[in-house]
Amino acid sequence: MNYLGAYLGCLLISAVAQASLVSNSNDSLVLLTKTLDAIEFALNFFHQEHPNLNLDAVIGTRMVEGQFKVLLRKLKAHPSQNAQISAPMVSRIERLQRIAGLVSDEALPYIATFTPKYYNEIGPIIQEGFWEMAYPSRDFDPDVPVWRYEEGESLMEQRSDDCLAEFFGTGKKSKEHCKISDDCWDFMTSPGYNSYSLSHQIFYFEIGRQFGCYSQMLVKNVRNHQKPIKDLQEQFCKNMLNEAIVIAKNGFPQRKQDLFMEQAALCGILGYREFFTSDWLEPILSWQDEVFGCYRGELVFESEVKLRDGVRSRRKREERPLDHGCLCHRTTVALAALGQYVRYITEYLQLLSSPAL
Template identity: 50%
Template sequence: MIEALGRLLLMSAILMLFSVPTVSAAALSNQTEDQGLFYKTLETLRKTLNFFKREYRNVNLDTIIGTRIVEGQLTVLLQRITKNPTDWPVDDYLLRELHGLRDLAKDISDKAIPFVEASDPAYYKNIGALLAAGFWELKYPSRDFTGLETYWPYQPGETLREEDSDNCLAEFFGTGSFSEDKCRISSKCWKAMTQPGYNGYSLSHQVFYLQIGEQFGCREGMEWHRLLNRQPTLDKLSATFCFNMLREASLIYMNGFPEGRQDLFMEQAALCGMMGYREFFESNWLQAILSWYDENKACYTGHAIFETEVEYRKPTSKLEHLIVKREERPLANGCLCHRSTVAAGALVNYVRYILEWEAVAKLN
């Protein structure tokens, strides 16, 4: 009874904390200030893309996943604006700006792919399908959490390794060692990539895994595995993972955005933002992300975290393969590829949600 009451109180506190998304009237109250913040977001997104444009010969595969995400999310946003142009607070100047950013992201991706393939052909062979044009045009509607999602206590430390995560992604594409057939998913991978209780990059990679499987057309096989394991629907699995990511993001915020967690914080907003979860988007969170951009070096910088520095949990079963965030690549002047990539992914979603809020406000 006491445990149930504690669960109820915690849930109530979480709902109160996150009941108003960033694009609400409470979070964006002053119109002039809001417009300044919005255009600062566009400016920083463009500067980040220009960094990738300068370095397209040197970036890694994960960076181009990021530029494809920017391209895909702006494509979806522009489609929605075009469908109902009078509903959106978008003038000709802003429309040109959005098209320009989308085209810039596409151009970077197209130019960089041959260099990415040449620099790591094995990695490209395994998961290069993620770089296909249009792959990241996720079209989820904006939504809030229901408050009924399962949650688990936060535990520090990672529980999966990146190599195993990539091998599980390769099963979707038929490029791994398990099978050459597309969408042939092993029980080992499914259980490892959908098991509850993860935090950190391990948790964000679970969302990444589900997104990729659905986008590549492997839903039938995913449904088979989740029914076999008596799991909830794929949408509920994603909602559960994103809900726990939101709770972790709030902890990062409450702890003052420690530098070592900023990269993860932006990755959480990028991945779950694409799935429509607008509760990741608070104006003070956006201001923090904008402040981390290094104007002097024209990119996102900071302390690069590598696998040797990552804290792991002790594995509790053979299914738990330790993972860290996707590999960082420092470039000239201390610019960081992964950090800049997740920043771009978060910023493009802020553009979406601010415009959506303004569209709703316009109708009301």
């Protein structure tokens, strides 16, 4: 795979192993431009559709806004490493960060009006600044175990949402922030999940920590004699990567594209750069509608989503079809994933500019 975010110091140690990297800065700049074009196109589509966006759509636009703020701080903190990244390119990232924030702000009153219960329960995750997470880039420990991949979901989305509400004090049982039940902790940190169930676990860790519940999470973690939270996140993302590789090897089936992009978005935020390759970026770019800027695909109905035990699982965050056959959730996970690609390509270009190399 072409590791866009791999540190160039590794090239000096293992030139052969890294030979599949994008060959030069020009190729990387072309990919960066194409990725920013795709983000701008999708944001413009969401801007036009903002009265029709659901809460999940704004998670994606807030991710772009927050992650671009983090990226811009890094770019401005190390100007000597920005020789490969022009001032107009930095200005463009700033502009897209502002547009992502504008789209989010525009959609909020509609979401609060049309889905008030859902908004009140987990609305904090779509407020400005929530997704300004700054995890360092890293590679997976090769010794992290990967469990056997198994089709089917392990959890119902409503239960996942109920557990998120415990962080915010908006659940049925308690109005106290960060009051985590044993049931939720056990359910949301158990190994062996795949697909969206696994991505919900990563989501759970990220949201709990960002909202300020880390000390309570740590107490649960220690009392249950689990691996450290950082190690749990790494294991979950390593298994996500394994599933992403399976999806890629199978030719990116349309019904898996949404999940594939969600995996890159969530684990990319945590710094795991092995999700980011030019071989995977090009297909994501190709899935974008050339006329409207959205992402289309086969609509998965609630009745088709099953748990591993065969029970039907109602997905509250099922796709919302928009005009022209566009899909709300698929477009927002594409935005979130492409935002992470911008991070890793610019990181790669910064390292190309490092005077030590």
